Structures are given as C-alpha cells and as structure tokens.
Amino acid sequence: MRETLQRENSTSRPLIGLSSIVLALTFIPLIYLVIRAAEKPGEQIIELLFRQRTLEIIATTAIILIAVVLINVLIGTLIATGIHFVRLPYAHLLIIPMILPLAIPSYVFTYTWLALIPRLSGILGAIFILVLTTLPYMMLSVVIALRRLDTGLIEVARTLGLSKVSILLRVIVPQIRGAISAGSLLSGLYVLSDFGAVSLLNVTTLTVSIQNLFKSTYDRSGAAIMALILVLASTVFITLESGLKRKQESESATRRSGTKHLRINNSSAKITLLVLVGLYTAIAVFVPVSVLLSRFFSNAVPINWGELLSAAISTVTIAASGAALALLFSLPLGALIAQGNNRFSIFAERAVLISHALPGVVVGLALVSLGSKLGPLYQSTALLAFAYAILFLAKAVAAMSNSLQLVSPAVKEAAATLGKDRAAIARTVTFPIAFPSIALGTLLVFLTAMKELPATLMLRPIGMETLATQVWSYAAVSKFNEAAPYALLLILIAAVPTFLLSLPREALDRTKSSVRDLQLGESR
C-alpha cells in the first residue's frame, strides 16, 4: 500500500510541470499589470494611490463588498436551511427559482430595475442589485452542504433536548460554515469584479475606476495601478476566507452522515419561507423577465432575426470554447489541489482564485496588448475563449479538485489490488465518481462566460457581436426596446445550464456517501 502511495507521489512531477504551465498562462495579465504600472514615474504612482478620490473608491468598494456578503450570508443561509428543513410539498423544487437568477446578467437586472425605478442609483442601489445577482451562489453552496449534513449529530442534539433554534446555531451552522464561507468567497469576488451593474448605477468601485481610466485615457499605466489595488483587495479577501475554511475543516474531521432528516413542520416557518422565496423570485425573476417582455412587445422596430441568431451562435460557441479550455486547464490544477496539502498546491489554489478576481477589463487589456504581437491570434475568437478560460478557471478548478477529492485513495487502491491498471482505474473508478461535479463546474464556466461583458467588448473579433454586447450597445444608446430580444434570448439560453445546476444532485450525493462508507470501513 505504501508503494502505491509513493508511486502516486512520483508521478505528480509531470502534474506539477503542467500545473506550472497553466499557472504561468493565468499570470499573463498580472505580469502585464506590473510592467504597465512600473512605466509611470514613482511620484505619480504615489499621487494616484493617495489622492482622496482613490481612498473614496476603495471605501465604496469595501462597503458594497461587506454589505453584499453579509446580506447573502444572512438571507442565503436562512432560505437555504428553510428549503432543506421545512416540510413543504415539493420543497426541493423551491431551489430552482432561487438559482434561476444566475441566468440573468447583472447589467440586465440593472436595466430592468431602472425601468421601474429610474432614480435607482448609488451605493444602496448597487448593494440591492448585487445581492440579487449573487444570492444564488450562496444558496447553491449552502444547499449542497446541507444535503451532506451529519444528521447523526442532530439526532444526538435532539435527544439531549436542545431547541430547534439552538440546534440550528450550534449543530447545523458550524457544519455548513465552510459552505457559507465558500459562498461568501464566490459572491464577494463577483462583487469585486462586477462592472455592468455598478457602472450603470453610477457607483465608482475599483473595477469601474479601472474601466474608466482604461477607456478614457491614452496612458494605460493609471488603470494598471488601480488594477493592482484590486488584486491586493481580492488577495486579502481570499486569505480571510481560506483562514475560515481551514478552521472549519479541522473541526469536522469526525463527520458521519446519516439518512434521517430533521423536519420543521410549523406553519409560521412555512409561511415565512414561502414569503421569502416568493419575494426573491418576484424581484429577481419575475420583474426582470416581465419588464423585458413588455419592452419586447412594445418594440416597434422589426427584429433582425439574422443578427439575433448569429449573436446567439457566437455567444454559445465562444462560451463553450472558453468552458472547454477551462476544463482542460483545470485538469492538472484540480488533480494537484485534490492531492492535498503541499505548499505548491496551496499556492496554486490561491493563485487561481486571484486571477478569478481580476476584472474582465484587465484580462482583456493584457491580451489586447500582447495580442497585437501574436499575429493571427490577434482579435480572434480563440483569444477571447482563452480570456474566458483565465477569468473563470477558478470555478472549473474548484469543481475539478472537489470531485477528485471525492475519489478516495482507498477506492483506487482497492481497484488496484483487484489487478486494474491506472488507465482502467481512471476509466472505471475515478471518472464515474468525479464526472457529475466536473460537468457542473464546466456548465458554470459556460454560464458565466455567456454573460461576460467587458473582456468580450475588448477582445471580440471585429464585426462579431454576442448577445451580451448587443444588449450593451443598444442599451448604451437608450434603445431598451431593441435590446430586449437579445436580453431575453440570453436569459433563455443561460437558463438551460442554470436549470441543470439547480437539479438535486442525487447521483453525486449517492456516490459520495458510498465513497465515505468505504473510507470508514477502511479506517476501522
């Protein structure tokens, strides 16, 4: 057995090599930033960093970030636990409308809400829209954790006579803390890199400031300096989150899963849950879709079906290519991180997250500059797909490493003792167990890439339009009616992967518990 383990260690050398190559690729934008920032004379850098405006921008960004994450933690956890525990017919289907808003880009939320409340603007408006946009991340994360809850502990707590509230606070919350923190990370990083919503609401966050400097100045070092501040901010945020996560992992080392569920069958809880779910569905699904539909039907200009179709095809093709590339890149990184706790894998995990927090505009800018030296790659769809892969690699890597972690070495060893070779183990053991989660990760990248705006605006080949860029350019000239068909089609297409994401992952959970049983059998 020790021999097998050693063999695995020695084969991780090519893994480290491949991972390093992928990491080097993802670091292209960051290296570009540093080079660009360094072009400015020292005193101008200091002046830019410490002017009052920069401090205001940092404060604005921090306020929005903290508020959105806190609201998400409270509401997201509340609704997710409600959906999981409150006894309602078809309760598991309630998660679908809660996840569906993932299909709606933040700039579409903003347009549609602006149609209802033209005065919506400022920090409060931004917090409102960004909570709508990011709540599904939190919900998804917590719901999945709840499905894996150690219900044995809950039973113990009940026999000890603890009230439901204290069971929630003392037994359940500690167990899902990792998921809450992962959800906070996802929504927080989204807030840091969002461009569409905040700029429409006239709020200058770091990302908006970078975009402004990029669009409006001839000298791009200013934008690079602000971008480095943003990278620093995300690094701090990621470090805080991983501190929380590590603590949680060590506490739950002796987890055991059971099958019985604690059920809440109290009518005021039922009503509260239904009201919360109904309210969120109304403001995050019903309002945007109905505003778009009414714009769509009041649009006097005939729809250019050819343009609509070609924009849809471009959107799907490039997003799918980006997702495929991200999948490819995530293979070595995911395997490396799944293997565990060496220093390089921890570094790799954080490095991937940092590139995730880079705004699309920065990645776009770096690739525009490098691209002009790349000949045929310049302004090609391949380069845009590459940008998506860099931007959303973190999602693919997280799915990949989580799913590979599901496959315990014990199972592989068991297969090895049965005389299977490595390829056969990969095909018959690793792949079937890891596949569902990897597929979901790839879908998530696909979904996010479809909605991406700033990098798409900069890197799309000349003359090519995607649904997102069409929505943006029509709306930019106040032609909201003409933007509506593009926005509706974008939501419709994005709803497909979103729906798949929201399905209960019974298959996944089943394999997971069987793996765990095996693990437990081994350790006994």
Add this chain to the structure above:
Amino acid sequence: MAKKVGLSLLLALATALTLVGCSSPSDQESSSTELTIYSGRSEEFIAPFLAQWEQESGVKLNIRYADSAELAAQIREEGSNSPADIFLAQDAGSLGAVAREGLFTALPTSVGVKIASTYIAGDRSWIGITGRARVFAYNPELLTTLPQSITDLSKPVYTSQLGIAPTNASFQAFVTAMMNSKGEEFTQRWLESLVKNDVQIFPKNSAIVEAIDSGIISIGLVNHYYVWEVSQGLGREIKAKNGFFASGDLGNMINVSGAGILKSSSKYAAAENLINFLTSQEIQAKFVTQTLEYSLIANEKSPANLPTLSAIGAPTVDLDSLNNIQKTQELLIKVGLL
C-alpha cells in the same frame, strides 16, 4: 446513461473548440475588397451611412465600435501592426493624439474638398466629418437660473445639480481647449470648484440627459445632439432642452467628429473613397437631418431648432491644438474626476 450524456457533452465542447480554431485565421486574411474601421462614433448613428457606402462601393467593412480615447490608445498599442485602415473618432482630441504619434498618413488635397479648412488638421493628418457644439442640457421645469459662463457653474444654485462625463472624449477635448486658452492653473481651479460644488459624474453624455429627464439633476455639459438622441431612444418627448452660454464663452465650443487613414494601411484608395463619401454634399445633408449633427460644408443648413455654426457664438478654438489629451487626463485624475 449519465456517462453517455457526459461524453456527448465533451464531444460537443471539443467540436466547438475546433470550430473556433478554424474560424480565426480567416478573420485575418487581407483582401483588397475589405476595409477595417475603428469607430468611436456609436454604431446606432453611423452604421446606416457606412452600410450605404458598403453597398455602393462593394467594399466590405469590418467595424470595431468603442470609445474614441480607448481606440486611440489601442491604435497606439498596436502601432504598425494595427489592423485598422481608418480611425473614425468622435472628437478632434483623439484624432490629434494619434496624429501626434505619427500614425496617420497625410491626406491628399483631393480628399474632403468641400470641408471648410478650419475643420481639417494643418498637416492634413485628419479631416472633420461632422460638427457638434458643446451646450448645457437642462430641465426647464427644475432650472430657471441659466448659466452665462462656465465659471457660473460653481455657484450654489448648481450645487449637486450639474452632471458631467469626464471619461467622454468630447468633454476632455473641451477641457484641453480650456488648458490651451486659459492655462493649466485656471483649468485646475475650475475643475476643483466643480468638485467642491458636488458635481455629479456620469459614464457618458446620454446618461446625463437621462438623469436630467428623470429629475436626478437639472443641468449637464453635453454635445448638442444628445437631447435628441435620448428622446429618440426613449421614443418620447423628454424634459431636457439645449442651452447656450453667453456668446464667446468656452462652453459653446465647436468640435468635430473626424477621420484619419492609418499609415500602416495598404488600402489608401478605398479609405479615401469612404472619406470622400462621408464628406460629400449628399451625406453631409443627411447628417443634418438624420443624426442632427452639423454639416462642415460652408453655408449648409443647421439641424432642426438649432442656430447655425456661425450664430452659436462659439469661442475661437484651434482644433489642431487639442492633441495633448494626455495632459488633460492627468489633470482630471489629479482632481479626482477620473
């Protein structure tokens, strides 16, 4: 079952990737019947004219739309590798910045013969296509005290009521003109007085006009055609009107949208033909009626409900001298407007 679905998903992704791989090289193939344009003019208003030329000339156009300053920076970045043949900018400043780097070729005198010489770069590196006046747009229901000069805008009556778009190339060109005529110190003090008066910052001119219409602010510095553009986009009358400052005030400055041909282009003939089309009597008249911009041909009609260029009371500004946008931008950063 799940495995099959998964495999076909992977297969689909792989196919998509291959398609992408195949489609990219064709974008780069150069052909004598294609021109690449970087356009800082928004698609909605210039595209119909370009489409008409495409049809008449049989030359295919590849057009990249973005902000003028952004495209100017991109052209600088690309240098001699730029795929662009023509840069169509919304203001003289962005054109001047590219000209300053020596990236434009000098246009022969056979190009844009009808355009008044005031609107052509001295070295013929670019040529004006349409004229636009700086104005203040205002909500007549909310604002009764109209400013006579840009220096009035720091008065208490405009506190939190004034909107500007510092990222916009036309605004920057106006500030550059101020730097040139009144000096950096004056300009900095003026900008700081606006900041102190809680000036509201917007991402672009149309957003200013929309905010005026919805009553968020009551006045804003924009180009003259945005009131009409926003009203067109919304499909209704809006609560915003154009106003001019006192005659000769810098706030009434006239700027141009214009075009230059990149030195790195190999298609001068087709590019010159397009510029001649845009500066022809017929198309200039169409700009006046269809996008409400000014024709740059002497003694042409002005757009509906607007004074002629000579009746605006515009200050004398040498458009050629607006090329130092970088210095303007540094100042805007310094005072915290960018």
